[in-house]
Amino acid sequence: MEQTFNQEEKINELRQRPWWNEEMETSSYTAWIARTLLKGKEVTRGYRNNNPCNIRLNKTQWEGRCTEQKDGAFFQFSDLKYGFRAALKTLYTYYYKYGLYTILGIIERWAPAADGNNPKSYAKSVSEWAGCTPKKRIPAPGTARTLWCNIVVAMAKVENGTNGDAYDDGFLQFKAKQGWDMAWGEKRYE
Numbered sequence: 001m002e003q004t005f006n007q008e009e010k011i012n013e014l015r016q017r018p019w020w021n022e023e024m025e026t027s028s029y030t031a032w033i034a035r036t037l038l039k040g041k042e043v044t045r046g047y048r049n050n051n052p053c054n055i056r057l058n059k060t061q062w063e064g065r066c067t068e069q070k071d072g073a074f075f076q077f078s079d080l081k082y083g084f085r086a087a088l089k090t091l092y093t094y095y096y097k098y099g100l101y102t103i104l105g106i107i108e109r110w111a112p113a114a115d116g117n118n119p120k121s122y123a124k125s126v127s128e129w130a131g132c133t134p135k136k137r138i139p140a141p142g143t144a145r146t147l148w149c150n151i152v153v154a155m156a157k158v159e160n161g162t163n164g165d166a167y168d169d170g171f172l173q174f175k176a177k178q179g180w181d182m183a184w185g186e187k188r189y190e
Helices: 007-014 027-038 080-097 103-110 119-130 145-159 161-165 169-184
Strands: none
Touching (some): 080 103, 080 145, 080 169, 103 119, 103 145, 119 145, 145 169
């Protein structure tokens, strides 16, 4: 006999999981997690943490980070927009502090081969999804909103693997644009 669940039962089950953080419990987040589980998919760590690009814990006091960090390895944010904001701000640092002006250069630092990653493949995927080339210089962060939102959404898709399509692209773009607007202001578009 097939077992069925309603959304409220799934939400109550979620609240018992060790990674669940009350600060992340917004209606849209909770409903999305429950719907994903109802479809029989597990929610990827990056999306569970509202940290779509999987930024590792460090001393940075990111805006929107949860007060209690329950993951142990990666930041947890109260909303996906804060995770995208943190990723965009990190890429800003890569660009200006480390002189990484290409997708390949950025990805070689973000996901280095020394950690078991394949930066060339990662950069190729991000470039294809973002509409640029891996080795061509890209405009500075904070100046090309659509491109940089495409880049962080593409990175989120790579970081979250086969379940990376759990959020639709429109929703991810919306949250990435909210993160961009918080980082640089909604008036600084293209």
